[in-house]
Amino acid sequence: MTKIDEFADIRPYYDSEVREVLDRLLVDRELLNAVANLRMPRANRWFPKLLRPLVSAILRRQFRNVSSVAEFQVVVKDYMAQMIASSTSGLGVSGLEHLQANRAYLFISNHRDIALDPAFVNYALHSNGLDTVRIAIGDNLLSKPFAADLMRVNKSFIVQRSAKGPRQMLAAFRKLSNYIRHSLQNEQSSIWIAQREGRAKDGNDATEVALVKMIGMSQSKGEESFAEFAAALNIVPVSISYEWDPLDAAKARELAQIERDGSYQKAEHEDLKSIAAGIVGNKGRVHVHFGEPLRGDYADAGELAAALDRQIIGNYQLHSSNVLAYMQLFDDERWRELGLPQISESQQQEFDQHFANMPPDYRRKALEIYARPLCNQLRLCDEVQA
Structure with a gap:
């Protein structure tokens, strides 16, 4: 008797499914348009019908011998390398000494960019000879069929946030929790999940206790x-941590609107557009730090969430953008307590130019976003010293 695949509707695709999925993706009109818009935005604006066959031919050549998830991710790594070279000032990685190659981990990180957070984690692991992770992704990001296929062939599993009613939501969360444990302990495959539902648009990296309870x-x-x-x-x-957030103005505008009107209504497919903007936008220096595996005697989800916060906040690598935003908002020198490097003239000029290009209506909100990680580290220092 064939064993029932209880996680079939949420799990990543298996190797045996990859080729069929790729063949479907390589003729998907919306995917081809999206790739053309990313790689050749001006030409795609004027000649979309002409570019689609060209993009399809290029992708077919790149993926013609791909028949497994690992082979797919080798191609993705090349795209990541190009993105890092074109839109960052470099990627730093630290803390790898805490990891062992033969162990599966539940990586829980802060969340700033929809797609790039786990992508940078995967790139850091793969580049250092460690296995990549399975990525938790909300079904709200899968508004287009090609997005679901693309994510799941890249080791993503689905968080069913759109479940209706308490019973359905409880069943969906229990299945998700069971899948995470099954992946870690039965299949020895690491997991990445964000510390909260949705990005920390205000820059405040705080673990949701509800998420820990779900796990x-x-x-x-x-x-x-x-x-x-x-x-x-x-x-x-x-x-x-990102020196620059390509979506800082959009996040600041949303926060200002919520403060003014009490709510913010997303446009159709806004998340997919945010993914594209995050990929191509300037990020400056990017840093990924892997903390020490948690081994405390945690009594409940609240204590575990607090332990996550201490490491995620404490190990966050601050950039000049964080320091300069803090200096502009607060009239004190407490940031010097953290032993950060002095700000150079070129960094000051870059900062001034960045904010000069931002509409003044929500410039202060953007400053608060950048200053928040430094504020949190100072608060953490106060708690340790108390």
Whole structure:
């Protein structure tokens, strides 16, 4: 009897499914338009019908011998390398000494960019001989069929946020929790998930206790304590920092509108457009830090979330953009307590130019976004010293 695939609707695609999915993607009109718009935006604006066959031919050549997830990710790595070269000032990685090649980890990171956060984690791991992760992605990002296929062939699994009603949501979260544990312990495949639902648009990296509780739904209560359950997951806090956020103005505008009107309504397919803008936009220096696996005697989800916050905030690599935003908002020199490098004249000029190009209506919100990680590190220092 064939075993029922209980996670078929949310799991990443298996190697046996990759070729069929790729053949479907390589003739998808919307995907071809999206790729053309990313690579040749001006030409695609005027000659979309002419570019689609060209893009299809290029992609067919690149993926013609791909028949597994690993082979697919080798091609993706080349695209990542091109993106890093064209839109960053370099990628820094630290903390790899905390990881072992033969272990599966639950990487929980702060969340600033929809697609690039796990992409940079994967690039850092793959470039250093470690296995890539399975990526948690909300079904709200899969408004187009090609997006779901593309994500799942790249080791993404689906978080069913659109489930309706308490019972359906509870069932979806329990399945997700069971899948995370199944992936880690039965299939020995690492997982990446953000510390919160949605990006920290205000720059405040805080772990949602509800997310930790969701992960904890697969705990075998009565057979293992919460601390034993958490230890078995090999949880690693990850801190991802961008010198510049390509979507800082958009995030600041949204925050200002919420403050003014009480709500913000996303445009259709806005998240997909944000993904594209994040990929091509200038990010300056990017840094990924892998923290130490959590091994504390955590009594509950709240204590575990607090431990995640201490590492994610404490290991966040601050950039000149964070310091200069803090200096502009606050009349104090407390940032010097963190032992950060002095700000150069060129960094000051770049900062001034960046904010001069931003509409004044939400410039202060953008400054607050950049200053928040530094504020959080100072608060963490105060807590340690207290």
